[in-house]
Amino acid sequence: MSLLLRRLLSTAAHGPLPIRVAFTDSAGRGVFATRPIAAGEALHSAQPLLSHPSRALLHEVCYSCLRRKPGKGGHSSGGCYFCSDACREHAKGFHGIEKNSDWSLLDDHCSLRGLKYPYMVKRLACMVISGAVGADCLDILQPARLHQGMISEMEEEFELLDSTFRKAGFQEELAAFFTKQWYINVLARIRVNAFRIELVASSYEDLLSSAIASVSCDASVGNAVYMLPSFYNHDCDPNTHIVWMQNADAKLKTLRDIDEGEELRICYIDASMDVNARQKILAEGFGFECRCLRCLSGD
Numbered sequence: 001m002s003l004l005l006r007r008l009l010s011t012a013a014h015g016p017l018p019i020r021v022a023f024t025d026s027a028g029r030g031v032f033a034t035r036p037i038a039a040g041e042a043l044h045s046a047q048p049l050l051s052h053p054s055r056a057l058l059h060e061v062c063y064s065c066l067r068r069k070p071g072k073g074g075h076s077s078g079g080c081y082f083c084s085d086a087c088r089e090h091a092k093g094f095h096g097i098e099k100n101s102d103w104s105l106l107d108d109h110c111s112l113r114g115l116k117y118p119y120m121v122k123r124l125a126c127m128v129i130s131g132a133v134g135a136d137c138l139d140i141l142q143p144a145r146l147h148q149g150m151i152s153e154m155e156e157e158f159e160l161l162d163s164t165f166r167k168a169g170f171q172e173e174l175a176a177f178f179t180k181q182w183y184i185n186v187l188a189r190i191r192v193n194a195f196r197i198e199l200v201a202s203s204y205e206d207l208l209s210s211a212i213a214s215v216s217c218d219a220s221v222g223n224a225v226y227m228l229p230s231f232y233n234h235d236c237d238p239n240t241h242i243v244w245m246q247n248a249d250a251k252l253k254t255l256r257d258i259d260e261g262e263e264l265r266i267c268y269i270d271a272s273m274d275v276n277a278r279q280k281i282l283a284e285g286f287g288f289e290c291r292c293l294r295c296l297s298g299d
């Protein structure tokens, strides 16, 4: 296990976490309980390594933590909304770089094709340039299997990002890491590990804005990639779930009693779909055939 993971598992506020990361028989690495865990117990929370608001809500959620903008107040900066000084401070490095570039070509490219992940790579590149993270910070995560069509699309996106950064004068900073291969490696990891974030309404006002958002089909406030949550495998009848209350900080909780040594699995997709739809999405989006008990029973 990497040093980073070991540190994450042992530095919880209330002692070591009741989980460990280990190899499964058929699904690569996974998360296992190190003791019996009761239904509904909070396992841990996790802050994103990388997040980005949905395009449709760019000015409606905090540019840093994805918290929804309340009806009044808030701190805006360059068109972006920050919910607090701490969020503004956290975003200072990458936002300063993003602000200095003209992203209109990338915006056109992504909105025409309905792409969201290139924005996450853009943000990661800005975080690397600002010194907030290393260029290899996602390397530990599992990448997607890519076919030639995906690689060609990624190469096109890379060229757009590269020319935008160069026009803004970041040649020197890019030289250290920003290659086509870096872009492809990072995007391949984001494809498999990014979570689509839907906040659980915590107030009447939130409830109202979620209702409006779901009517207009943009219930997701954005996407984020985490470290520890990325090691949870999928099950269509999961024993664990991941929730977001007010912002992109994720909380993992058990859904039923768990035995010591049992693997903890979450559901990556909408579990209410039928077996054929679930199998299709998991095969196309995540590259595996789901052989969970529910799928095997044809449910």
Ligand SMILES: C[S@@+](CC[C@H](N)C(=O)[O-])C[C@H]1O[C@@H](n2cnc3c(N)ncnc32)[C@H](O)[C@@H]1O
Residues within 6 Å of the ligand: 026, 027, 028, 029, 030, 141, 142, 192, 193, 230, 231, 232, 233, 234, 235, 286, 287, 288, 289, 290, 291, 292
């Ligand atoms: C978010 S990662 C989960 C952690 C991953 N197993 C690892 O080693 O990093 C998602 C990937 O794990 C594998 N995976 C997750 N759930 C699976 C399942 N039920 N059956 C087979 N493979 C699964 C797939 O390769 C999938 O693309």
